[in-house]
Amino acid sequence: MNGESKIKINMKAPLKERKFWDVIVIGGGASGMMAAGTAAKRGKSVLLLEKNSTLGKKLLITGGGRCNVTNNKKDTRTLLSEYKGNDKFLFSAFSKFSVEDxxxxxxxxGVKTKEENEGRIFPASNKAEDIFNVLYKYLGESNVTIQSDSPVVSVTKEKEGEYFVVKVKKGETVFAKACVIATGGVARPETGSTGEGFTWLEKLGHTVIAPDLALIPIALKDKWPKKLSGLTLPDIKITTFLDDIKQEVHKGKILFTHVGLTGPTILNMSRDIGELLKYGSVKMEIDLFPHLDHGALRAQLQRLLVEQSNKKLKNVLSILIPGSVVGPLLELASIDGETFAHSVKTEDRKKLVDQMKSIFLSVKGLLSEDKAVVSSGGVELKEVNFKTMESRVVPQLYLIGDVLNVDRPSGGYSLQLCWTTGFVAGSNC
Ligand SMILES: Cc1cc2nc3c(=O)[nH]c(=O)nc-3n(C[C@H](O)[C@H](O)[C@H](O)COP(=O)(O)OP(=O)(O)OC[C@H]3O[C@@H](n4cnc5c(N)ncnc54)[C@H](O)[C@@H]3O)c2cc1C
Structure with a gap:
């Protein structure tokens, strides 16, 4: 991580040097870094405990390493309509730290940003590291003490209820007036988010909805899409079928992987597909040309075949669709791509158009938590005061980021939740 070498932070201060803190933040991900820096800026003594040797492991892989940092919905009500029914809880926090903030x-x-499809905002550099570096510098400027390689094993409240007792694996114990739990959910456990926070929170009296994976890539039964691994189709229509009965229609971008499909549209469909799989076999129909009906596409293909009449069909098709799709498409339609354009029969032209408008894929299942992007589940929202992010069950305990049971789609909404809840907790703890 380049940023770490540039900024001097007390990464390895022995805990014994100081035992009592105003605030202990557990978890150095997006939300924990925001909360720790904000609290320390207010003059609080802050200890940030992280189990990994470095901070922000998950943040650095967000958006495929590009970090979809937020979504450009500047009107808070419009933004919150994406957080499926949780807007009434989230409004007060988001009115304190919005997309604009x-x-x-x-x-x-110093981070320039740019907007992409559906309001997704990324750093103009396309580097998640730039976002990480800002937060890391924020911690340094505000004098947060960072203790990495420090897995917390328990969080309890001392009997009289005045301070928190936080035990770290190596045997050290530290104490704080306020404690912020920013340990994340259970998606991508190799980044450190393994759900320990939920165990302490339950012991402290909170209700934790069992984590369930929410945004997950899809595995396919078909083998041929493997050949398309790495290909992005930016603008297609996907219709789902349960036991051949039409279910839902989605439009957007998909990305082929070596086992199936991912990308924003697929991730957002994954929860529904997971549900459908409980009841039967699921298929997805892909329309490569959602903006053209069969007639218009047939006319376009016909025009190309006339213009390029001395070329082979496979070469003409690659003007219309990505080259890697041509072979599989011809195979699915059982048409010889070596035929010259001038000799393609009417029935084959029709078959090709039908195929481009309707490629069926059979869903094998959802991938496991090591591939998920976010997990739903977490602490019941009614147990948190969203004006401050303080627990309504345990005073001076603050809950932020993926620890909360907030369902949201892909598109920058998860990180926005981290910035907002982290900032509000840091401003109040
Ligand atoms: C591949 C991928 C891509 C994503 N892309 C995007 C995107 O582009 N835009 C978007 O909005 N969202 C994205 N998300 C979701 C987003 O990354 C998360 O919502 C966000 O990072 C959650 O931040 P957090 O601070 O709540 O938790 P995490 O980032 O999970 O951080 C929790 C931290 O707590 C530490 N920790 C856990 N237990 C302990 C313990 N016992 N002791 C000490 N430390 C502990 C962990 O090591 C970790 O560092 C993506 C997620 C994934 C997996």
Missing amino acids: TLNFFNSR
């Missing part, structure tokens, strides 16, 4: 936070610290 997020953009100001990063832009004013």
Whole structure:
């Protein structure tokens, strides 16, 4: 991580040097870094405990390493309509730290941003590391003490209820007036998010909805899509079928992997597909040309075949669709791509158009938590005061980021939740 070498932070201060803190933040991901820096800026003594040897492991892989940092819905009500029914809880926190505040936070610290499809905002550099570096610097400027390689094993409240007792695996114990739990969910456990926070929170009296994976790539039964691994189709229509009965229609971008499909549209469909799989076999129909009906596409293909009449069919098709799709498409339609354009029969042209408008894929299942992007589940929202992010069950305990049971789609909404809840907790703890 380049950023770490540039910024001097007390990464390995022995805990014994100081035992009592105003605030202990557990978890150095997006939300924990935001909360720790914000609390320390207010003059609080802050200890940030992280089990990994470095901070922000998950943040650095967000958006395929590009970090979809937020979504450009500046009107808070419009933004919150994406957080499926949780807007009534989230409104007070988001009115304190909005999308605009997020953009100001990063832009004013030197990160230029750009907007892509559906309002997704990324750093203009396409580097998640730039986002990480801002937060890392924020911790340094505000004098947060960071203790990495420190897995917390328990969080309890001392009998009289005045301070928290936080035990770290190596045997050290530290104490704080306020404690922020920012340990994340259970998606991508290799980044450190393994759900320990939920165990302590339950013991402290919170209700934890069992984590369930929410945004997950899809594995396919068909073998041929493997050949398309790495290919992105930016603008297609997908219709799902349960036992051949039509279910839902989605439009957007998909990405082929070596086992199936991913990309924003697929991730957002994954929960519903998981549900459908409980009841039968699931198929997906892909329309490569959602904006053209059969007639218009037939006319377009016909025009090309006339213009390029001395070329082979496979070469003409690659003007219309990505080259890697041509072979599989011809195979599915059982048509010889070596035929010259001038000799393609009417029935084959029709077959090709039908195939481009309707490629069926059979879903094998959802991939496991090591591939999921977010997990739903977490602490019941009614147990948190969203004006401050303080627990309504345990005073001075603050809950932020993926620890909360907030269902949301892909598109920058997860990180926005981290910035907002992290900032609000840091401002109040
Ligand atoms: C591949 C991938 C891509 C994603 N892309 C995007 C995107 O582009 N945009 C978006 O909005 N969202 C994205 N997300 C979701 C987003 O990354 C998460 O919602 C967000 O990072 C959660 O932050 P957090 O601070 O709550 O938790 P995490 O980032 O999970 O951080 C929790 C931290 O707590 C530490 N920890 C856990 N237990 C302990 C313990 N016992 N002791 C000490 N430390 C502990 C962990 O090591 C970890 O560092 C993506 C997720 C994945 C997996």
